[in-house]
Amino acid sequence: MCIRDIYKLSPKAIALCPQSLGLVPTLSAFHNIYMGQLHQRTPFRHLLNLCWPQTSAWNNVSSIAKHVGVQELLRQPVSSLSGGQQQRVALARCLLQAQSKAVSTFIGDEPVSSVDQKHGGLLLEQLKEQFSTVIVAIHDRQLALQHFDRVIGIQRGSVVFDELSGNLTLQDLSAVCREQ
Amino acid sequence: MPRLQKQEGVLCRSFFRKIPLSLPTKTTLMLVGVSIVCLFYADVEVAMTSPWSELQRLMLGALTPSYPSMSELFQAVVLTVQFAVVGVMVGVLFGFGFACVYQWAPVRWFCALIRAIHELFWALLLIAVIGVSPLAGLLAIAIPYSGIFAKVFYEMLLQANPDPDWVLKEKAGVISRFVYGRLAQMAPRMARYIRYRLECALRSSAVLGFVGLPTLGYHLESAVKEGHYSEAWLLMYVLLALIGSKKWWFNRRTWLGLTVLACVFFPFSDGVSLQNLGQFFTEELVPSPLRGVDFGNDSFQSMLSLLAPLLLPWFQMLWFNEILPGVINTLVLTMLALVATWVCVLVLLPPQSMWFAGKNLRFVGQGVALVVRSLPEIVLAFIVMLLVGPSMLPAIVALAVHNGGVISHLLQHQIDELRLREDHPKGLLLFCYEIMPRISTQFMSFWLYRWEVIMRETAILGLLGIPTLGFYIDSAFEDIRYDRALLLILTAAALNLFIEALSGRLQKKLYNKHR
Numbered sequence: 001m002c003i004r005d006i007y008k009l010s011p012k013a014i015a016l017c018p019q020s021l022g023l024v025p026t027l028s029a030f031h032n033i034y035m036g037q038l039h040q041r042t043p044f045r046h047l048l049n050l051c052w053p054q055t056s057a058w059n060n061v062s063s064i065a066k067h068v069g070v071q072e073l074l075r076q077p078v079s080s081l082s083g084g085q086q087q088r089v090a091l092a093r094c095l096l097q098a099q100s101k102a103v104s105t106f107i108g109d110e111p112v113s114s115v116d117q118k119h120g121g122l123l124l125e126q127l128k129e130q131f132s133t134v135i136v137a138i139h140d141r142q143l144a145l146q147h148f149d150r151v152i153g154i155q156r157g158s159v160v161f162d163e164l165s166g167n168l169t170l171q172d173l174s175a176v177c178r179e180q
Numbered sequence: 181m182p183r184l185q186k187q188e189g190v191l192c193r194s195f196f197r198k199i200p201l202s203l204p205t206k207t208t209l210m211l212v213g214v215s216i217v218c219l220f221y222a223d224v225e226v227a228m229t230s231p232w233s234e235l236q237r238l239m240l241g242a243l244t245p246s247y248p249s250m251s252e253l254f255q256a257v258v259l260t261v262q263f264a265v266v267g268v269m270v271g272v273l274f275g276f277g278f279a280c281v282y283q284w285a286p287v288r289w290f291c292a293l294i295r296a297i298h299e300l301f302w303a304l305l306l307i308a309v310i311g312v313s314p315l316a317g318l319l320a321i322a323i324p325y326s327g328i329f330a331k332v333f334y335e336m337l338l339q340a341n342p343d344p345d346w347v348l349k350e351k352a353g354v355i356s357r358f359v360y361g362r363l364a365q366m367a368p369r370m371a372r373y374i375r376y377r378l379e380c381a382l383r384s385s386a387v388l389g390f391v392g393l394p395t396l397g398y399h400l401e402s403a404v405k406e407g408h409y410s411e412a413w414l415l416m417y418v419l420l421a422l423i424g425s426k427k428w429w430f431n432r433r434t435w436l437g438l439t440v441l442a443c444v445f446f447p448f449s450d451g452v453s454l455q456n457l458g459q460f461f462t463e464e465l466v467p468s469p470l471r472g473v474d475f476g477n478d479s480f481q482s483m484l485s486l487l488a489p490l491l492l493p494w495f496q497m498l499w500f501n502e503i504l505p506g507v508i509n510t511l512v513l514t515m516l517a518l519v520a521t522w523v524c525v526l527v528l529l530p531p532q533s534m535w536f537a538g539k540n541l542r543f544v545g546q547g548v549a550l551v552v553r554s555l556p557e558i559v560l561a562f563i564v565m566l567l568v569g570p571s572m573l574p575a576i577v578a579l580a581v582h583n584g585g586v587i588s589h590l591l592q593h594q595i596d597e598l599r600l601r602e603d604h605p606k607g608l609l610l611f612c613y614e615i616m617p618r619i620s621t622q623f624m625s626f627w628l629y630r631w632e633v634i635m636r637e638t639a640i641l642g643l644l645g646i647p648t649l650g651f652y653i654d655s656a657f658e659d660i661r662y663d664r665a666l667l668l669i670l671t672a673a674a675l676n677l678f679i680e681a682l683s684g685r686l687q688k689k690l691y692n693k694h695r
């Protein structure tokens with residue numbers, strides 16, 4: 001079972017951040033983040049925002065962009081951003097989805113892998129604030145222990161351990177995570 | 181006071197929130213702007229006569245296709261295929277030769293010139309030189325196609341990964357390095373391009389019938405003119421079937437045998453007469469006021485002073501009566517058809533794609549696209565003309581639908597290969613947010629490339645009476661005024677080179693930006 005399969009169980013309730021991020025490289029960061037609310041409101045409004053961003057949409061998106069630290073980059077096409085910045089944009093898209101009450105779960109595949117550990121942690125905290133459930137595939141042992149309640153170790157497709165993070169040490173995680 | 185400041189802040193933000201337009205968007209807007217200006221000069225009047233009875237007969241013909249003489253039909257099919265296959269192969273041969281020395285500027289100019297002249301003009305010229313003969317038709321395809329192949333092959337070889345060539349450096353000879361290092365990489369792409377070109381050549385070959393060579397188009401034209409729509413439709417179905425079944429009769433197993441067969445049975449010497457050859461170049465191509473003028477042994481200076489008063493009125497007359505209106509109409513038609521093509525792509529693309537039509541229904545969309553891109557523009561234009569009367573409108577619609585079919589077919593492959601995130605939007609929003617932005621650069625480059633093709637194709641619509649340069653060229657040939665025809669053809673070629681250069685520049689800019 002991969003992340004996509006989990007997503008398919010309840011697409012309406014889940015905000016997804018795939019490893020490939022799923023950004024549109026030619027669109028601006030603003031538009032990419034804005035795409036998080038395409039399932040709400042009327043298509044007409046979305047087409048208008050595509051051609052001519054409206055103030056309300058802009059303010060909303062830029063407030064979220066501020067949380068993840070890309071508010072300065074909103075006008076730039078995503079293709080011109082670095083890997084870390086692109087990840088932040090993809091996370092902002094997910095955070096925007098959290099504004100709708102129906103979406104309560106975040107699922108991400110290595111969502112902060114291109115960001116340094118400290119900022120990665122801050123981003124994970126943002127996600128935890130906005131979503132009631134956060135499920136993440138991650139290789140960073142420290143982040144896994146510090147920010148999550150429950151850690152499942154998977155090796156070659158089978159579960160090695162399934163514990164509360166309080167009961168685990170970095171050493172336990174080394175069994176399934178290669179040294180960073 | 182604080183309130184006022186806040187207001188200012190909002191204003192400021194809304195002023196700066198505009199996102200800079202991307203290059204494809206800017207280019208599109210610019211071209212749309214130009215074509216809106218063109219709209220004022222265009223004759224797009226809809227003259228509704230009562231087309232319904234004619235249209236009814238046309239539709240009836242579509243349902244009851246028939247042809248009186250099967251042997252005539254068979255001969256026409258064979259000749260059409262022969263022109264296309266031999267023409268393309270000769271074109272490949274020379275084109276490849278030119279591609280090898282393409283970095284040499286005179287070769288580049290020469291190739292640009294020969295491909296800037298439409299097949300139909302080449303046919304008219306060659307018929308005037310060597311008579312109505314299959315050889316003229318063959319050369320009419322082979323000459324412009326070698327210019328096209330030269331450019332495309334050269335660009336493909338440049339795109340080959342240089343590493344293999346680099347590794348072989350100092351170790352292998354020039355030829356083996358070229359063959360192993362570059363040609364081998366690009367051979368599959370070149371083969372694919374040749375197959376695609378054969379499709380175009382079949383269409384060109386059919387259209388050559390309109391100037392008197394007995395291919396499918398020849399019988400098609402007479403059937404349409406005489407109102408035998410059943411025959412016309414059968415001929416169109418045959419053409420569609422030929423193009424649609426191309427991959428079964430022209431593939432990696434059959435191409436060599438087919439080419440040899442087509443060459444062996446090609447009636448090279450039929451109808452060729454070289455009697456007029458000398459007269460053609462020494463007399464008929466000379467501007468009419470200069471014919472029979474004896475220059476004697478005058479110096480260059482005095483010759484020039486003798487020539488100018490003779491040539492100037494002739495040129496002025498041609499400039500104001502034919503060249504200028506021809507150029508304006510050609511440009512207006514090209515720009516309008518270009519923008520209409522853009523619209524057609526947006527309409528034709530979604531029904532062909534898995535994302536919108538689903539796995540089963542997309543074949544309907546693909547079928548429609550196949551039909552509109554296989555029918556020659558002149559046939560499409562004729563059908564529309566029955567509906568809306570003679571004006572520029574049928575030409576615009578025909579060019580737009582045809583080219584829209586071509587571009588949307590090319591883009592369809594790309595969008596079906598896109599890998600989107602699981603939670604992508606659906607329908608219109610999917611198209612506008614996910615698909616269009618991703619393919620816009622590619623779309624733009626196909627579109628700009630078709631700009632020049634559309635301009636070349638406006639030529640054949642001149643045969644329908646739309647006063648583009650093609651119309652004046654055709655009339656000059658009909659009046660046996662080859663001097664005028666040559667000048668007009670060269671004007672058309674110059675116009676084409678201009679558009680090619682312009683679109684090439686835009687494409688380059690786009691490509692650099694994209695990288």
